[in-house]
Amino acid sequence: MTPDAEDYSRLTPGLPWLEALQTEGRRRFADLGLPTPRQEAWRFTNLGPLGRLPWRTAPPGSTTLVPESLPSVVPAGGPPSHRLVFVNGTWRPDLSSPGALPEGVVLTGLASALTDHAGLIEAHLGRLAAVDGHALIALNTGFLASGALLALPAGTVLERPVELVMMGAGTDAERPLAWHPRVLVVAGAGSRATLVEHHVSLNRHPGFANLVAELFLAPGAQLRHYKVQRENPESFHLATVTGRLQHDAGYEGFLLTTGGRLSRNEVRLVLDGAGATVTLNGAYLVRGRQHCDTTTLIDHAHPRGTSRQMFKGVLDAEARAVFQGQVLVRPGAQRTDGHQLHRALLLSDQAQIDAKPELEIHADDVKCSHGATVGDLDDDALFYLRARGIDRDCARALLIAAFVNEAIAEITDPTVATAFEALADGWLTPG
Amino acid sequence: MLEITNLHASVGDRPILKGIDLSVQAGQVHAIMGPNGSGKSTLSYILAGREGYTITEGAVTLDGRDLLAQAPEERAASGVFLAFQYPVEIPGVSNATFLKAALNGVRRRRGEKELDAMEFLKLTRVKCRQLGMTDEMLKRAVNVGFSGGEKKRNEVLQMALLDPRLAVLDETDSGLDIDALRIVADGVNALRGPDRAMLVITHYQRLLSYIVPDRVHVLAHGRIQRSGGKELALELEARGYAEFGVDEAA
Numbered sequence: 135m136t137p138d139a140e141d142y143s144r145l146t147p148g149l150p151w152l153e154a155l156q157t158e159g160r161r162r163f164a165d166l167g168l169p170t171p172r173q174e175a176w177r178f179t180n181l182g183p184l185g186r187l188p189w190r191t192a193p194p195g196s197t198t199l200v201p202e203s204l205p206s207v208v209p210a211g212g213p214p215s216h217r218l219v220f221v222n223g224t225w226r227p228d229l230s231s232p233g234a235l236p237e238g239v240v241l242t243g244l245a246s247a248l249t250d251h252a253g254l255i256e257a258h259l260g261r262l263a264a265v266d267g268h269a270l271i272a273l274n275t276g277f278l279a280s281g282a283l284l285a286l287p288a289g290t291v292l293e294r295p296v297e298l299v300m301m302g303a304g305t306d307a308e309r310p311l312a313w314h315p316r317v318l319v320v321a322g323a324g325s326r327a328t329l330v331e332h333h334v335s336l337n338r339h340p341g342f343a344n345l346v347a348e349l350f351l352a353p354g355a356q357l358r359h360y361k362v363q364r365e366n367p368e369s370f371h372l373a374t375v376t377g378r379l380q381h382d383a384g385y386e387g388f389l390l391t392t393g394g395r396l397s398r399n400e401v402r403l404v405l406d407g408a409g410a411t412v413t414l415n416g417a418y419l420v421r422g423r424q425h426c427d428t429t430t431l432i433d434h435a436h437p438r439g440t441s442r443q444m445f446k447g448v449l450d451a452e453a454r455a456v457f458q459g460q461v462l463v464r465p466g467a468q469r470t471d472g473h474q475l476h477r478a479l480l481l482s483d484q485a486q487i488d489a490k491p492e493l494e495i496h497a498d499d500v501k502c503s504h505g506a507t508v509g510d511l512d513d514d515a516l517f518y519l520r521a522r523g524i525d526r527d528c529a530r531a532l533l534i535a536a537f538v539n540e541a542i543a544e545i546t547d548p549t550v551a552t553a554f555e556a557l558a559d560g561w562l563t564p565g
Numbered sequence: 566m567l568e569i570t571n572l573h574a575s576v577g578d579r580p581i582l583k584g585i586d587l588s589v590q591a592g593q594v595h596a597i598m599g600p601n602g603s604g605k606s607t608l609s610y611i612l613a614g615r616e617g618y619t620i621t622e623g624a625v626t627l628d629g630r631d632l633l634a635q636a637p638e639e640r641a642a643s644g645v646f647l648a649f650q651y652p653v654e655i656p657g658v659s660n661a662t663f664l665k666a667a668l669n670g671v672r673r674r675r676g677e678k679e680l681d682a683m684e685f686l687k688l689t690r691v692k693c694r695q696l697g698m699t700d701e702m703l704k705r706a707v708n709v710g711f712s713g714g715e716k717k718r719n720e721v722l723q724m725a726l727l728d729p730r731l732a733v734l735d736e737t738d739s740g741l742d743i744d745a746l747r748i749v750a751d752g753v754n755a756l757r758g759p760d761r762a763m764l765v766i767t768h769y770q771r772l773l774s775y776i777v778p779d780r781v782h783v784l785a786h787g788r789i790q791r792s793g794g795k796e797l798a799l800e801l802e803a804r805g806y807a808e809f810g811v812d813e814a815a
């Protein structure tokens with residue numbers, strides 16, 4: 135893959151620090167190239183098929199028509215969410231409805247935020263997602279053209295969810311589009327918010343979304359961050375989420391994946407203050423020849439941190455999944471409590487899963503555990519349901535839904551839990 | 566109504582049923598008694614359509630229709646109901662969801678109108694109350710955390726809802742104290758009727774003083790060794806299965 139030099143679009147010119155950062159990003163990416171399976175972190179995910187396509191950076195100023203009803207977790211007719219809409223990575227103010235926000239809250243497209251909030255952005259952009267050594271972050275930084283900024287002053291509570299709707303609308307399969315949005319969240323001390331990301335395709339053309347998120351959680355800030363990716367089965371979706379939690383901050387994440395030809399969620403969170411808590415759960419449901427990679431790194435750098443992870447996977451046909459869960463407990467991070475569970479259901483003989491949990495513990499007073507299982511549907515349960523008159527497909531769907539819903543039930547926002555449960559059900563009963 | 570003729574079945578290459586003949590008329594209750602390992606559960610699973618058994622010879626019909634060719638869900642709609650010896654626990658699926666899917670699955674196949682949520686709840690509540698079950702048991706996951714008695718009552722509840730032609734009760738008495746046994750037996754007796762046949766499978770005579778059978782059959786070594794009236798159960802209780810070449814102490 136060779137990004138076309140004339141083709142890329144950068145953020146507002148005239149900001150030397152940003153130009154320097156983007157130049158550095160492009161230089162780093164040119165050095166590093168796309169990751170290959172020779173690198174340990176990419177052992178099970180081969181980006182070869184991505185590299186072979188002639189990608190073109192999506193031009194800004196998309197005017198693609200979009201359907202009237204946009205995806206949302208909030209029920210129609212109820213109080214709306216604060217919604218930003220993106221098409222091919224470009225912010226579409228005409229489709230967005232950020233709504234009324236509390237005093238001091240910033241929620242806007244990244245490019246337009248540069249006019250009014252350049253200082254805030256300069257202080258945060260690239261600070262967690264460093265370009266050195268990480269090709270996808272370098273690529274995102276070099277070709278960064280848009281994204282979202284959510285800034286919450288200390289003590290602010292956002293009652294309704296913020297929704298980022300990111301839609302892909304490629305124009306043709308010959309010159310597929312790539313976009314590199316950045317999500318920047320700066321949550322002040324004690325602030326609270328819920329952020330929901332929807333990633334969908336508007337047509338069957340391939341797209342390549344290379345996202346980077348940087349999440350700054352000041353002491354005591356609480357962020358709920360839920361994401362659903364259901365792009366078309368031609369698309370590539372690579373997301374790198376970086377986050378830093380200061381003391382007593384809390385992050386609750388959920389990753390729901392049903393889409394994409396090849397997708398990866400790489401989540402790297404640092405518990406950078408005592409008493410921080412991370413809950414990171416997810417579910418993926420894949421079929422056909424989909425490939426879904428979940429890679430997490432929970433870095434316990436300070437005492438009394440808690441992390442909980444539960445991932446559930448369902449694989450049918452020739453789908454492949456990768457789960458790499460690393461929990462690092464640094465020296466001095468005493469009384470860390472870290473748990474990780476990954477369970478996968480293989481519905482076909484051709485489906486394949488590579489799971490690699492990894493605990494790396496450098497402190498002595500810690501409670502850490504991980505569990506991983508790979509299995510099939512329970513034949514006894516299946517027969518019991520069928521013997522009661524429930525037909526085979528319906529019985530299977532009930533059992534798979536029960537398996538997945540155990541993870542979805544952990545979502546503490548009931549509206550999101552309901553919406554995600556419905557999306558998982560939709561995968562089970564297509565059409 | 567139920568006709569089993571010369572039924573032979575194996576698991577792998579091990580023969581378990583070796584020529585069973587049994588005929589049960591509508592309105593009748595037949596008991597099948599036999600020592601552990603004689604093939605009682607195997608017979609009941611084969612009637613319900615569980616995978617893993619090879620039928621090497623023989624036939625089974627219900628109301629003249631071949632049962633063995635039907636999928637388990639088709640048999641349920643045709644009217645076969647098996648009350649499991651060990652009801653299966655299904656985490657994450659609520660009892661209410663399960664019962665509604667079962668009832669509507671069967672109704673759809675029988676060409677009857679499906680019930681909506683309100684109609685379903687109304688019907689189920691009445692049946693629950695008759696069996697001394699609480700609404701709370703409908704919300705819990707299927708059989709998860711149920712006591713032995715609750716599981717068996719849940720089986721009888723399913724039977725009452727699905728209104729089968731043929732009910733097969735596999736060791737419905739096992740693990741029940743006397744009070745639970747009475748509740749379950751009352752539930753079963755309430756379902757006796759001229760259009761329904763029942764096959765009550767048990768190791769002990771105890772259940773048969775509550776559910777009094779019309780006929781008793783002794784199953785041992787994969788065959789029906791003897792058949793008789795209800796007094797045969799008492800005889801077996803007194804003398805054990807020794808005369809059928811089974812040493813229960815072993």
Ligand SMILES: Nc1ncnc2c1ncn2[C@@H]1O[C@H](COP(=O)(O)OP(=O)(O)O)[C@@H](O)[C@H]1O
Pocket residue numbers: 576581599600601602603604605606607608617
């Ligand atoms: N799935 C199976 N695999 C191997 N052997 C089996 C299987 N099911 C039953 N059997 C054997 O068949 C015989 C009859 O078992 P079963 O029908 O459970 O007896 P019962 O219910 O009368 O106690 C036993 O010897 C048992 O070990």
Ligand SMILES: [Mg+2]
Pocket residue numbers: 605606607650736
């Ligand atoms: Mg048995």
